[in-house]
Amino acid sequence: xxxxxxxxxxxxxxxxxxxxxxxxxxxxxxxxxxxxxxxxxxxxxxxxxxxxxxxxxxxxxxxxxxxxxxxxxxxxxxxxxxxxxxxxxxxxxxxxxxxxxxxxxxxxxxxxxxxxxxxxxxxxxxxxxxxxxxxxxxxxxxxxxxxxxxxxxxxxxxxxxxxxxxxxxxxxxxxxxxxxxxxxxxxxxxxxxxxxxxxxxxxxxxxxxxxxxxxxxxxxxxxxxxxxxxxxxxxxxxx
Amino acid sequence: xxxxxxxxxxxxxxxxxxxxxxxxxxxxxxxxxxxxxxxxxxxxxxxxxxxxxxxxxxxxxxxxxxxxxxxxxxxxxxxxxxxxxxxxxxxxxxxxxxxxxxxxxxxxxxxxx
Numbered sequence: 001x002x003x004x005x006x007x008x009x010x011x012x013x014x015x016x017x018x019x020x021x022x023x024x025x026x027x028x029x030x031x032x033x034x035x036x037x038x039x040x041x042x043x044x045x046x047x048x049x050x051x052x053x054x055x056x057x058x059x060x061x062x063x064x065x066x067x068x069x070x071x072x073x074x075x076x077x078x079x080x081x082x083x084x085x086x087x088x089x090x091x092x093x094x095x096x097x098x099x100x101x102x103x104x105x106x107x108x109x110x111x112x113x114x115x116x117x118x119x120x121x122x123x124x125x126x127x128x129x130x131x132x133x134x135x136x137x138x139x140x141x142x143x144x145x146x147x148x149x150x151x152x153x154x155x156x157x158x159x160x161x162x163x164x165x166x167x168x169x170x171x172x173x174x175x176x177x178x179x180x181x182x183x184x185x186x187x188x189x190x191x192x193x194x195x196x197x198x199x200x201x202x203x204x205x206x207x208x209x210x211x212x213x214x215x216x217x218x219x220x221x222x223x224x225x226x227x228x229x230x231x232x233x234x235x236x237x238x239x
Numbered sequence: 240x241x242x243x244x245x246x247x248x249x250x251x252x253x254x255x256x257x258x259x260x261x262x263x264x265x266x267x268x269x270x271x272x273x274x275x276x277x278x279x280x281x282x283x284x285x286x287x288x289x290x291x292x293x294x295x296x297x298x299x300x301x302x303x304x305x306x307x308x309x310x311x312x313x314x315x316x317x318x319x320x321x322x323x324x325x326x327x328x329x330x331x332x333x334x335x336x337x338x339x340x341x342x343x344x345x346x347x348x349x350x351x352x
Binding site: 041042044045046048049050051052053074075076077078080081084085087088089091 | 263264265268282283284285287288291292295309310311312
């Protein structure tokens with residue numbers, strides 16, 4: 001392959017050492033399974049470390065081919081490593097997918113329930129007022145509100161307790177999806193807060209509305225401050 | 240000592256190295272080797288999946304940084320990782336104390352009953 005600028009360390013090593021590393025990495029790449037972006041990131045990481053290891057052996061006085069051979073031997077059998085990497089990549093991808101889907105689902109449930117309740121023909125305030133309210137409607141509304149609020153609160157607490165420190169590498173499409181989702185949830189929370197407005201403040205009976213609005217805002221804040229980390233765009237270092 | 244013999248202790252060893260300072264994969268391998276007097280000679284193929292697993296568990300985090308024109312993935316221990324490391328250290332002490340009378344050097348100079 002051409003010693004392009006994409007590959008880390010391509011220009012630093014003698015040609016013989018470089019070719020030995022590339023041959024080693026090609027075996028590793030052949031055995032890797034999983035999302036391309038993660039595979040490329042992994043290859044970059046391994047290549048950078050192999051280059052440093054080779055450089056260290058070179059500095060110790062070994063010849064280029066010998067230095068590269070020692071560095072790759074330290075790394076281990078690439079076919080065996082590919083299997084272990086494959087497991088790790090699959091776990092990472094599964095983890096990432098479930099977090100993204102979970103976040104989307106939680107906020108979408110909140111959003112659509114809010115739209116459904118907020119857009120009903122009767123204002124919520126009237127529904128939850130004791131006088132003149134249909135008991136079955138009241139129970140249904142309160143029940144649904146409780147389920148939504150509890151689900152959202154549980155999700156928010158779980159995210160804060162377990163998700164806050166876990167960075168999740170997301171690609172461009174997932175970032176767009178999350179940004180759109182956050183905008184929708186944020187707008188609906190603001191719209192609900194505005195529509196409830198003075199009535200919420202004036203009437204403590206409208207607990208379901210205010211709690212839903214507050215919960216929506218809480219979920220929005222949690223999702224927004226979750227350290228979604230942008231995975232750097234990386235081309236295959238061997239291409 | 241290769242990875243097979245380290246099974247069960249690998250996470251703690253990696254966390255112990257990262258407890259001192261953030262490091263990338265090769266630096267972790269080198270530190271493990273140096274700090275154990277070349278006894279622990281881990282393969283990179285074993286280390287990276289371990290690092291990714293620890294990161295997925297929230298014990299460590301990683302960031303890509305550019306140094307010397309190279310992109311390096313640098314790992315940092317998190318608070319949760321430090322707590323797990325503290326637990327692992329006390330478990331290790333208990334383990335050694337429990338087995339020392341059996342597997343440690345005989346106190347009576349090697350006489351057996």
